[in-house]
Amino acid sequence: MSEEAMKHQYITDDLKRKASFKKREAIIMKKISELSILCGVEAGAIIYSGRSDPQPEVWPDHEGVQQVIERCRGGPVSERALNKEATIQKRIKKGKELLMRRRKENRTEEISQLMIRCMLGKATPSPADWHDMKMVVEQTLKKINS
Structure with missing residues (x-):
């Protein structure tokens, strides 16, 4: 099925939605890790799911993400x-x-x-x-x- 033909819509079933979220979250984190390693770039990710998990998922870690953010903003605060x-x-x-x-x-x-x-x-x-x-x-x- 092509990207254009695929219809995206909100998953109404809570269990299916949470399972899909966790699966896609893991895929995104893996892709960011690969991008960083294979291309030699600084990368970081923050995924905040809100209600289901009060702590955001970060890659590589909180300190690593903070360093990437500081570099993008032009140095430490x-x-x-x-x-x-x-x-x-x-x-x-x-x-x-x-x-x-x-x-x-x-x-x-x-x-x-x-x-x-x-x-x-x-x-x-x-x-x-x-x-x-x-x-x-x-x-x-x-x-x-x-």
């Missing part, structure tokens, strides 16, 4: 925590740099608008604005000259 903290610190630094750059851009735009209003006689700059206006004019001249 303590190393991952340090890596996450470093990544977060880098993101915070980049975010602060971006914020400062945007604040500077916004201030430059505000000063440019203020200069236009001053030329039209609609505004009077404060002493701090005069300083910022000088900086904007100098930056604009640098851009023009380059």
Whole structure:
């Protein structure tokens, strides 16, 4: 019978279902063991049946499965925590740099608008604005000259 023709459905009889589960569980564990040995790969399996057995079935053992999981996640939990903290610190630094750059851009735009209003006689700059206006004019001249 081909895979496509085979109909899979829930086994309603408890005894048959448990027997089928145990048989298929053993087959899966054997296949994982063969995969690991024949192909030289790290493998692990956790099968949790739930109600019938409160402890999950693992291969090769709890420690072996934990090592495979840690390798997949990128190292032990303590190393991952340090890596996450470093990544977060880098993101915070980049975010602060971006914020400062945007604040500077916004201030430059505000000063440019203020200069236009001053030329039209609609505004009077404060002493701090005069300083910022000088900086904007100098930056604009640098851009023009380059």
